[in-house]
Amino acid sequence: MPDVRTQLNHVRDLFRGVGIADTFAIIENVAELLRLGDAYQPPRGMTQRQTQEVRQLLEGAADKVDGVGPLFDRHLLFRLSKILPGGRYPTPRHIVSMIFRIAEVEPSHRLCDLACGSGGFLVCRGITDGNVERTVGVEISPEWVRIARTNAYLHDVQARVEAGNALYVCGPKGELDGETFDRILLNPPFGEKLDAGLAKEVVGWNVGSRSETVFAALALSRLADGGRAAVLVPSGVLSGTGAGERELRRRLVEEHDVEAVVSLPKDAFQPFSSLQTHLLLVRKRTQSQDARTWFLQVESDGYPSGRGRDLTIDPPSFGDLPLIERVLTVRDEEVEESLPEDSPRLGIRWMSLGDGNVRGAVVQAVGANVISSAERFPAVGDEAAFVLLTVESMFGQGGDLFYVKVSLDGGTAEPLEEDPQQLIQRLYKPKSTDPNPGTSLFFKRADPVRAVAFTTGGRALGVAIPSSSTGPPQHELRPSRFVGGEEETHHAGSPTQLLSDIYKNQRLLVRHVDNLLGRLELRPIAGQEGPAPLLGDAVPFGRLSPGQEAVWRRVRDRFENLGDEGQEKAALFTLEEVDGVEPATVASDITRLTVGLLERMGIVMPVTVTDPSTGNSAAFYRLVTEKDLWLLPPKEDPLGEEGVSEQGNT
Structure with missing residues (x-):
């Protein structure tokens, strides 16, 4: 019996087969199908039989993971997702659960997420007592609003999700104007530029325009007396020298109780981001008291480091x-x-x-x-x-x-x-x-x-100091401090060795800069005379089964000889063409899975072709070409030994 991964991959392929290759569009369609049931309207080109097959695949997968709610929130979003529109991605659920427990959310609390995305913090609450006003989310993206509402519906959580800019929603005459909350849990967008004037009007002071700083200040401004905010922030909020960041830290320390600052591992948000992220746990002060602040550093979140972590399962360690x-x-x-x-x-x-x-x-x-x-x-x-x-x-x-x-x-x-x-x-x-x-x-x-x-291994997790000790001049809140x-102490080498190392590193830097400048001077691919040549050494690695080998031979034949030089150029193909069947026929599992394997090996690439006159799209594949590679110069270590060249994509 196929596992959840195989079933969801088959769902993806069925949608791609009718021209829906965009990950977010697939997630939206699945969300609508799960929410509407028989009332779901399939996309153009998807037959009733294919729609029924998608439904059966989802039902079978849901039975393996305790229902459609966990299937959608823990598997579908993280199995299909990379970085989605607007640079957004769902917050890893082990981070969501940890924050929810640390914030100690109780059934009577009014809970709010001012940038709720897929609704992870909202559905973590579980089944409420029916008071929709106690669970509130705000989201600016209409697509993510639909995802969050579906997620809440599938978890039987009666959440109120407001669509719009959080500054307008919380501002004068907004839907949440004047409302406060007992708990605000938030993973805001990082690095975006917001309207500084509007932010000042809503928050009440000049917070600047950086999205992470504005959202943190907005969360503080909407806390009820004694309420707690748990906000994820980048390092700049804790130690940045901008006026908005300095003023935010001053207000945090002097007007609130900073209960904890937790530095998460750099890989905590992989495979989406390797940006160092920290958790601020803040309580709105009700009276002067002798408070203390924990500064904590997380070395491991239980998953392996790097982009290969599987967030659909619990941490393996x-x-x-x-x-x-x-x-x-x-x-x-x-x-x-x-x-x-x-x-x-x-x-x-x-x-x-x-x-x-x-x-x-x-x-x-x-x-x-x-x-x-x-x-x-x-x-x-x-x-x-x-x-x-x-x-x-x-x-x-x-x-x-x-x-x-x-x-x-x-x-x-x-x-x-x-x-x-x-x-x-x-x-x-x-x-x-x-x-x-x-x-x-x-x-x-x-x-x-x-x-x-x-820990019992003797590794420091953190220290607690009186909150008053985090005061001027900069109110720095970095746990590493x-x-x-x-x-x-590292012993330096001889002056000759140091100068030699500096010279070699300088040469390596110049080579990297020259390479990047060369990339900027390349002609646009669309302006070239024809498709790029095939990458000659792109072959499967490891051992293929006889069935996989047969599919690979048929895929390898999908090229054209163009020009006087007889160079091999990539040709578009479909799964059905590889199988040699009619377009209306579904490709075999061995073909679908093998082509998916070749795609993950970097040997074939998915291509979506849209007819400009009708707007209809179709999904194809092609073999990789030389233009699909971005070759960097070989690494050179300080001892002069050259390493392997790095390969990345654009």
């Missing part, structure tokens, strides 16, 4: 996100161990996730104490690896130090009875010239550390 959730959702009073017992200065929470295994620890200072250092020491002999914490009074009474040793093997903590230097000397026996065997878990700055979180050990 553990990752840091469940630990980050525990750090931010377990209350301080839930400490499991206090040291010393008679007059606690340190509280410890062990992080285990239901499997009985301790995964990490949160150690927090109690009362008027701070954690002045936290160092990880490696295992030696029978001694397991451990973290050594130093606690002192925040009032600077240096003689009142308290040391705690946290074992990373089994989750135990105990006050240190001996001097730390004696312990280090006894275990590691360092010479006077040896470096310190310990590694600091956070940068030793003037900022008082109230809590530190780390606080989390991490002392920078490793």
Whole structure:
């Protein structure tokens, strides 16, 4: 029986067979079919039999993934999607779920997403009590509005999705004018330029025109008292020097409680984007209080790095996100161990996730104490690896130090009875010239550390400092400013070697610049006399089955000899032509799957041809040509050894 991937690929091919090759158009058609059922009007050229086949494929796939809602939200959107119109893409659902839990959305809360896209945050809420006003989304793209409404419908979530520019919708006389929300969850567009004048009118201050800054400010302005906003932002919002970014950070720190800043891995949004993204968790302050801010860094989200991650399945490995959730959702009073017992200065929470295994620890200072250092020491002999914490009074009474040793093997903590230097000397026996065997878990700055979180592997997850310590001059909110050990010192080579490296790197830079300038000076492909020659070495890699080999031979014959030189030029073909059947006949599975495999290998390319007089489109394929390649100069490392050339597409 075919799996979900095969069934959805077959659905895609059926739509492409009638000229609908655009990914978003396919998703919209499937959304309409799932929502309307028998009332669905198929596109021109799709027969009743093909429509019924699409419906049966979707029903079969839905049975494998617990219903049409999960099929649409977790599989269809991520199986067919690349980057969709306007540079938009659905937010990976493991990120959506993590944010939803960290924000602690309750059934009574009014929830809003000001750039809801496919509606991921809205449907994460699950079935509501029927009050449509409690779940609200705003989306400027009409196509994405339809997708979000369908997603909510398929999940039985009664969401209200407003179509339009969020600044107009939230502005004077807009649909959400004057409304506030208990929770605002948001992954806004990055890098777009918005109307600065309109933004100032709606937000109430000069926020600038950058979309990520404007949306963050808009979210803050629509929070109810005590409400929380969880907003994804790029690095520029945390440390940028623009006037809007500086003012936003000032207002965040001085007028709100910044509960956490979480740096996600650079691959967290792959295969769509590798841009470094951070999560801001902010509460609207109701009264002055001694708040603290967690600065956390996620090393792994549980998926492999790179563009090959499959977001239709749960993360295949553990990752840091469940630990980050525990750090931010377990209350301080839930400490499991206090040291010393008679007059606690340190509280410890062990992080285990239901499997009985301790995964990490949160150690927090109690009362008027701070954690002045936290160092990880490696295992030696029978001694397991451990973290050594130093606690002192925040009032600077240096003689009142308290040391705690946290074992990373089994989750135990105990006050240190001996001097730390004696312990280090006894275990590691360092010479006077040896470096310190310990590694600091956070940068030793003037900022008082109230809590530190780390894994049982001894890796720092983050630190918590008083929110007042994130103040002027720049109100910088980068977690990398606080989390991490002392920078490793690299010994420089000789002056001759350094100059040689600089010279080689300069030559490599010039070659790259020359290559890019050459690309700009190429004649447009449309202005050339004929199609480009076939790429001679484009052949399948790996072993093909006999059936696949037969299809490949028929595909390889789809070329034409043009010109006096007899060069082979790519010719357009359809799946039916490869099979040698009539156009009205559906191509065989082996042909369809093999051509799809050749497409993923980069040997054939899909082509859509539109008749300008009728507007009708048809889907074809062709073999790759020399013009489909963008060759970069070979890499050259500082030692002068040349590497392989890179190949990309335009």
